[in-house]
Amino acid sequence: MEALFSGVELLMRWDVALALFIGSIGGVIIGAIPGVGAAVAIAILLPATFSLDPIVGLTMLLGIYGSSMYGGALPAILINTPGTAVNALTTYDGYPMTKRGEARRALALAYSASFWGGIFGILCLIFLSPVLALIAPHFGSREIFLAALLGIILVVLAHRGQVFAAGGLAGFGILLHTVGLDTKYNQRMTFEQTWLTGGFDLIVVVLGLFALSQAFLLLTEKDSSPHPQPVEGSLFTAMKEMWLYKRVATMASGFGVLMGMIPGVGEFTAQFMSYTYARRTSKTPEAFGEGAPEGLIASEAANNAVPAAAMIPLLALGIPGEALTAMMLSVFYVHNVIPGPQLFQTQLDFVYALYIAMILLNVIVIIFLIFSTNMLTKIIQVPTRFLGMVILILSFVGVYSLRNSVVDCAIASGFGVLGLVLKRLNLPIVPIVLGMVLGGIMEVKLRSAMIRVKHPLDFVDRPIAAILAVLIVLVILMHIRTLRKEHKARLSEAEIDHDIHDSQTR
Amino acid sequence: MIKAQTLQDLFKRYRRPGDLFYSIISIVFSLFLAFNLRSETTWVSNTKLFAQPAFWPYAAVGTMVLFSTLHLVSSLVSPKLEGRWQEVGFWLRSVEYAGWFMIYVIIVPQLGYLLTTVLFAVALCLRLGYRGAKFLGSAAVFAVAVVVIFKTLLQVKVPGGAIYELLPTALRSFFLTYF
Numbered sequence: 069m070e071a072l073f074s075g076v077e078l079l080m081r082w083d084v085a086l087a088l089f090i091g092s093i094g095g096v097i098i099g100a101i102p103g104v105g106a107a108v109a110i111a112i113l114l115p116a117t118f119s120l121d122p123i124v125g126l127t128m129l130l131g132i133y134g135s136s137m138y139g140g141a142l143p144a145i146l147i148n149t150p151g152t153a154v155n156a157l158t159t160y161d162g163y164p165m166t167k168r169g170e171a172r173r174a175l176a177l178a179y180s181a182s183f184w185g186g187i188f189g190i191l192c193l194i195f196l197s198p199v200l201a202l203i204a205p206h207f208g209s210r211e212i213f214l215a216a217l218l219g220i221i222l223v224v225l226a227h228r229g230q231v232f233a234a235g236g237l238a239g240f241g242i243l244l245h246t247v248g249l250d251t252k253y254n255q256r257m258t259f260e261q262t263w264l265t266g267g268f269d270l271i272v273v274v275l276g277l278f279a280l281s282q283a284f285l286l287l288t289e290k291d292s293s294p295h296p297q298p299v300e301g302s303l304f305t306a307m308k309e310m311w312l313y314k315r316v317a318t319m320a321s322g323f324g325v326l327m328g329m330i331p332g333v334g335e336f337t338a339q340f341m342s343y344t345y346a347r348r349t350s351k352t353p354e355a356f357g358e359g360a361p362e363g364l365i366a367s368e369a370a371n372n373a374v375p376a377a378a379m380i381p382l383l384a385l386g387i388p389g390e391a392l393t394a395m396m397l398s399v400f401y402v403h404n405v406i407p408g409p410q411l412f413q414t415q416l417d418f419v420y421a422l423y424i425a426m427i428l429l430n431v432i433v434i435i436f437l438i439f440s441t442n443m444l445t446k447i448i449q450v451p452t453r454f455l456g457m458v459i460l461i462l463s464f465v466g467v468y469s470l471r472n473s474v475v476d477c478a479i480a481s482g483f484g485v486l487g488l489v490l491k492r493l494n495l496p497i498v499p500i501v502l503g504m505v506l507g508g509i510m511e512v513k514l515r516s517a518m519i520r521v522k523h524p525l526d527f528v529d530r531p532i533a534a535i536l537a538v539l540i541v542l543v544i545l546m547h548i549r550t551l552r553k554e555h556k557a558r559l560s561e562a563e564i565d566h567d568i569h570d571s572q573t574r
Numbered sequence: 575m576i577k578a579q580t581l582q583d584l585f586k587r588y589r590r591p592g593d594l595f596y597s598i599i600s601i602v603f604s605l606f607l608a609f610n611l612r613s614e615t616t617w618v619s620n621t622k623l624f625a626q627p628a629f630w631p632y633a634a635v636g637t638m639v640l641f642s643t644l645h646l647v648s649s650l651v652s653p654k655l656e657g658r659w660q661e662v663g664f665w666l667r668s669v670e671y672a673g674w675f676m677i678y679v680i681i682v683p684q685l686g687y688l689l690t691t692v693l694f695a696v697a698l699c700l701r702l703g704y705r706g707a708k709f710l711g712s713a714a715v716f717a718v719a720v721v722v723i724f725k726t727l728l729q730v731k732v733p734g735g736a737i738y739e740l741l742p743t744a745l746r747s748f749f750l751t752y753f
Contacts, residue, residue, distance in 0.1 A: 115730065116724060116728050116730055119728070119729065119730070232641050232642075232644040232645035232648060233641070233645055234641075235637060235640070235641035235644075236600055236604070236637070236638050236641035236642045236645060238637065239634045239635070239636075239637030239638035239640075239641060240634070240638055242630060242633065242634035242637070243607070243631060243634035243635060243638065245630075246630045246631045246634060250627045252618070252627065254615075254616040254618070254627040255614070255616070256614065256615055256616075256627060256628075256631055257607070257610075257614045257615065257631055258614065259610070259614060280672075280675065283671065283675075284668040284671045284672065285668070287668070287671045287702065288664060288667050288668045288670075288671065291702075291703070451704075453702045453703075453704075454699070454702070454704065454709060454712075454713075456671075456702075457695060457698045457699060457702065457713065458716060460671065460674070460675055460678075460698070461678075461691060461694065461695060461716070461717065461720055462720065463675075464675070464678060464679065464682075464691075465720065465724045465730060465732070468679060468682070468732060469724070469730040469731045469732055470731075472731060472732070472733055474676075474679055474680065477675070477676065477679040478676060481672040481675055481676060482672075484672060484675075485665070485668055485669060485672055488665065488668050489592075489596065489665050492590065492592065492661065492664065492665065493589075493590050493592055493593055493596055494590055495596075503634075507630065507634065510630075511630050514624050515624060515625045518622055518624045518625065
């Protein structure tokens with residue numbers, strides 16, 4: 069209880085309150101503009117947050133992370149274009165409702181389901197904290213290595229239909245981490261180039277892959293400008309309908325929490341699982357895809373439950389499960405706050421402060437959306453090429469302010485072009501980022517774990533290590549089994565929704 | 575024939591134009607790295623395999639070679655897609671904007687952050703085909719807002735321009751600090 073009050077005290081500062089407002093309201097606006105996702109915004113703002121206190125910087129980034137999906141539902145419902153990739157499923161039922169003249173109802177349901185999912189995820193995180201505090205100290209080097217390895221395998225296998233590309237890109241990410249001088253000053257993959265001696269900075273790579281690539285893409289593509297119709301009537305009264313679908317919303321949020329906790333899986337799997345569940349248990353399954361409120365709720369509740377759950381492996385083990393938490397990890401490191409088992413023992417107040425900030429951001433966002441939806445419909449009319457110029461100028465601040473290095477900017481530009489190619493090919497970017505981050509963790513942890521290992525089986529002689537090793541084997545076996553089943557059933561490629569990958573690239 | 579069909583079934587996957595080109599570049603790059611692994615890494619004597627500095631580069635490049643090969647095979651056995659070279663042309667067109675970005679980066683230390691950003695925003699808008707005062711004015715206002723938020727208020731590290739040296743002493747330090 070003392071830690072909880074101490075956490076509240078950490079938040080009682082004007083700069084934290086300001087960061088919370090800017091992050092949550094900015095996140096909604098960023099999420100509502102198709103073409104700019106939370107990843108782009110977080111990548112750009114990351115270096116600016118390094119000069120702030122960790123709680124201020126993280127509150128702002130968490131605000132953007134947690135609120136962008138609320139905003140992303142708006143264009144998904146009104147113009148059939150998801151604002152962020154994770155709102156792709158929202159278009160299935162949201163847009164048909166708009167066409168039926170039920171835009172207000174669809175938006176109200178999406179917002180309230182998002183709120184339900186967001187709060188559900190945070191409550192799970194809060195109730196799981198004591199358990200995490202008990203389990204986390206049992207994670208030694210070998211357990212963290214195995215968890216990171218599981219994360220890499222999952223992020224590759226999660227990209228159905230693109231597993232080969234995802235595997236190659238994860239390998240590329242691990243390689244990027246190794247370039248430069250190692251801890252004993254051995255040169256690795258530097259090709260006698262001095263600019264490679266320092267290695268690749270994660271933030272430079274992230275800014276290139278997410279922000280610059282998006283700018284180049286928008287600048288090179290044809291110009292377009294969406295024109296959604298304004299929404300009439302009160303959203304607040306329409307939100308009450310969500311209560312009728314509380315079972316679907318709760319189950320979808322549960323899927324979101326479960327999938328969010330597993331590194332490498334994330335929103336897309338959670339959404340598809342909850343959507344399938346909602347359709348299977350619905351009295352009117354034929355209405356799904358034609359404007360079924362349950363489908364809309366399943367999609368929005370699931371994706372909004374993920375951010376809080378994604379913080380679990382990050383805070384408890386120091387292992388990011390996807391690109392956004394990987395970026396946040398660098399904020400922790402810069403401020404010498406090392407996420408992992410010790411965090412719950414030494415800085416529990418800081419952890420509670422983050423939880424409370426997440427609850428507050430959900431409240432701020434829902435109030436903001438009730439009163440400002442029509443204003444947002446005007447903001448999303450910005451032409452796409454103009455938006456590209458905006459992102460390019462903002463990306464400069466991100467890359468150049470790091471070290472004032474022209475080389476960094478050139479490297480980021482190179483990764484920007486690579487990111488554009490991958491986006492155009494619908495290949496995933498996330499494996500590169502996770503390969504870089506998890507590769508670093510795996511190298512350090514494997515080296516320290518092997519000191520005590522005399523026989524290969526010693527590596528898994530502790531219960532958690534054994535469970536993780538079995539999980540790795542199971543995940544691979546289940547993937548092979550699924551492939552065999554699909555091959556036997558001769559599932560046509562058209563039956564698989566490949567837009568799922570699109571979501572990860574924005 | 576039956577074998578080829580089975581192979582196609584096994585490796586068939588969703589693709590977009592340019593996939594084959596990407597897979598060739600990917601395997602060539604992976605093999606280039608693989609051939610250079612020996613000279614670009616170090617094996618230290620009396621050190622365990624997993625603690626060797628060369629272990630992770632080998633593991634990473636090995637993964638790249640394996641998956642790039644599978645990717646190439648799957649591209650080769652999949653039906654041909656139209657529009658490959660148009661797609662590669664699109665990728666190359668994007669390099670122009672990487673050039674714009676680098677010019678912006680090089681000019682900032684000369685003309686200063688504020689002036690360069692305003693000029694860059696307006697010039698890029700003109701390049702993109704926006705001619706109206708509404709867009710050009712918005713670009714200039716946006717550029718000023720970015721500089722004020724990041725440099726003046728948040729004090730991010732962007733060096734002052736060489737041109738500021740020409741200003742009177744009092745103005746010079748003001749511009750160096752805030753713009």
